[in-house]
Amino acid sequence: MATSRKTTSRATNAIHGGAGPHHVGDPVAPPLVQSVNFIQEIGTEAGLLYTRYGNTPNLERVQKRLALLEGAEAALLLSSGMGATACAMMALLRPGDHLLASANIYGGTLRLLTEEFTRNGVDVTLVDPHEHRVWRKRLRKETRAVFVESPVNPTCRVIDLRPISQLTTEEGLALVVDSTFASPINLRPIEHGADVVIHSGTKFLNGHHDAMCGVVAGTESYIQEVLQKLIVWGQAADPFAAWLLERGLKTLDVRIRRQNDNAMKIATWCANHKDIKRVHYPGLIDHPDHEIARAMLDGYGAMMAIELSGAGKTTERFLKRLKIFQHAASLGGVDSLVCEPRYTSHARMSSEERARVGVPDGFIRMSIGLEDAEDLIADVEQALK
Ligand SMILES: Cc1ncc(COP(=O)(O)O)c(C=O)c1O
Structure with a gap:
């Protein structure tokens, strides 16, 4: 007999969220499906599963769970937190665009934004995230997105997302929040007006120092755009990392x-x-x-x-x-x-x-x-x- 589950509590979602109906004989612990390719029907492009496309069984399962935990329409699992930030921002920014970013962010992210993105024609302005009025002052007509990290690595400063999301909503900009330090148990940026949430899944989400992965969560249509970046830049997570992440999420x-x-x-x-x-x-x-x-x-x-x-x-x-x-x-x-x-x-x-x-x-x-x-x-x- 099949039973389906509809839950909203985070503790329960962390264990069951996104899993399908249960059937007699199903394993309780999810199997690891390490295969990178799957037998496909002849004469159609439908049903093409491939690990680099981010759509194989362990990835699909955990992505649904991550979306539920963040209160997002959809989420993607990537090969690292840096891979997640890179693909998330590539899906938002084009050459000629301007990004407003908090000056207080993880060193790797700072390099990515101020060295790699600037080299590819994106102008980046760093802002003191505690000076609320400065965000508005630094806006330009080319500004497309605002990037913040909260709490901040390593200072543990906490950014007030409310005035920033008020600005991004008024101006039609995307607010991207790296909330690795908080995990969705302590903070769900979407509840405070963020459009995109990023995690280094390597940290609290996995929680056992044994898997490297990253997460991007947002609207269904935006996640489809991030997926295209993930595919061509080869940023999908390995199934074993997804399996370890799912195991970590349970606790x-x-x-x-x-x-x-x-x-x-x-x-x-x-x-x-x-x-x-x-x-x-x-x-x-x-x-x-x-x-x-x-x-x-x-x-x-x-x-x-x-x-x-x-x-x-x-x-x-x-x-x-x-x-x-x-x-x-x-x-x-x-x-x-x-x-x-x-x-x-x-x-x-x-x-x-x-x-x-x-x-x-x-x-x-x-x-x-x-x-x-x-x-x-x-x-x-x-x-x-
Ligand atoms: C806040 C934050 N974001 C992103 C990253 C990058 O994550 P990863 O090492 O999984 O690429 C880190 C890594 O320390 C981090 O602390």
């Missing part, structure tokens, strides 16, 4: 809630420690964006940063002494990680430039995982001694 809701709680406890503890000069976490009431975060987010997230008192080798000593936190790039998974953006995303900037964007030398980004919060606090405490 998304519970992971994010626990990670939110852990981060809040650790940030609060750090804020009261004499050897920690500064804590960057939007859940703290003295964070500059706390009120915006309260309005925008359902949870303050698992990303935070600290700056230690003391100079020179203090940061290096601290990182070397940590036992549970691992020193590694990337973020959002079950294992807690630390890294210094000056050696990763911000390595191409000078020390002064980094300080200007809020990432001074000694800035330690922390991705809080699922370990026991007390154990993580004890790890930080022993490393500070």
